[in-house]
Amino acid sequence: MAQSLSAMFDKMTPQFKFKISRRWLPYLLSLPALLTCIGILIPFFTAVAYSLQRFRLSQPAGRRWNWGENYLAFFNDSSFWNTLKVSVTYAVLTVVIELLLALGIALLLQKRSRVNNFVSIMLLMPLMTAPALAALMWKLMTNPGFGILSYFVKVLGMPNFNWASDPQTAMFTVVLVDVWVYTPFIMILLLAGLRSLPPQPFEAAALDGVPRWFVFWRITLPMLTPYMLTATLFRAIESIQQFDIIYAMTQGGPGDRLTVFQVEAYLNFFQSTNVGRSAALMMILWALTYFLSNLFIKNWLRLRERARGEA
Numbered sequence: 001m002a003q004s005l006s007a008m009f010d011k012m013t014p015q016f017k018f019k020i021s022r023r024w025l026p027y028l029l030s031l032p033a034l035l036t037c038i039g040i041l042i043p044f045f046t047a048v049a050y051s052l053q054r055f056r057l058s059q060p061a062g063r064r065w066n067w068g069e070n071y072l073a074f075f076n077d078s079s080f081w082n083t084l085k086v087s088v089t090y091a092v093l094t095v096v097i098e099l100l101l102a103l104g105i106a107l108l109l110q111k112r113s114r115v116n117n118f119v120s121i122m123l124l125m126p127l128m129t130a131p132a133l134a135a136l137m138w139k140l141m142t143n144p145g146f147g148i149l150s151y152f153v154k155v156l157g158m159p160n161f162n163w164a165s166d167p168q169t170a171m172f173t174v175v176l177v178d179v180w181v182y183t184p185f186i187m188i189l190l191l192a193g194l195r196s197l198p199p200q201p202f203e204a205a206a207l208d209g210v211p212r213w214f215v216f217w218r219i220t221l222p223m224l225t226p227y228m229l230t231a232t233l234f235r236a237i238e239s240i241q242q243f244d245i246i247y248a249m250t251q252g253g254p255g256d257r258l259t260v261f262q263v264e265a266y267l268n269f270f271q272s273t274n275v276g277r278s279a280a281l282m283m284i285l286w287a288l289t290y291f292l293s294n295l296f297i298k299n300w301l302r303l304r305e306r307a308r309g310e311a
Helices: 002-010 025-029 031-051 069-074 078-108 114-123 131-141 148-155 170-195 200-207 212-240 244-250 261-270 275-310
Strands: none
Touching: 025 031, 031 275, 069 275, 078 170, 078 212, 078 261, 078 275, 114 170, 131 148, 131 170, 131 244, 170 212, 170 244, 200 212, 212 275, 244 261, 261 275
């Protein structure tokens, strides 16, 4: 087959034939990656430059370099520490709850059957909804006047449950929306991991009459840990950078209850026109994301090496 294709190519007319030097072929193949890298690095270094400037859109004449004053000001800025606290709290709550729920659902759907396959496909429906649209849907369902969820809460004896408009329940509301949207993502990863585990250890445990809880803690969970770390990495990075759900639901309110990094940077840029502070916030968010990525990847590589050593 390969020889016939080569012969056909040789018989082509000269205007359709071309040759690429082996010397230039690696550069040509890496050109798309190079262009993508340039497209990423230009905005990145632009943000770095802005973060080192005193730059307000409302005062363009006062633009000047301040060489890190934006970062130093954060140490005595209570709003920054509140933003850091809210962002970390939100990320921890969403990742932990979603991981536990997804693990439970994946264990229930582990056995291959038509019913389980159908249920797993149906559970992916929230993931196909844009997060901002999902937030607006939940905003309507939690409306105190006509929302269906507010009606059910009133039936349960809580008539003054104000959902996202109450500082005490705002975090609970946006975490609930995040869990509804993103739990299927972790579930499908863990389900794929469970169904790809080798059956021999489980068959041996069944023959020996090992209790199910022991099989789960000593066999299933250790073998599933790399998949759990992968899912946790993706969700932790996404959660620490959350914007659309929170902004669509509360715009960072009530007050500063939900001002995570992206919302705080957005408000600084478009409301306060403080480009320098907004860029500095985004650079700190990038540093947090970079730290989380390295932490999880190192642990994942260590687990993989341990698994190879045991094998």
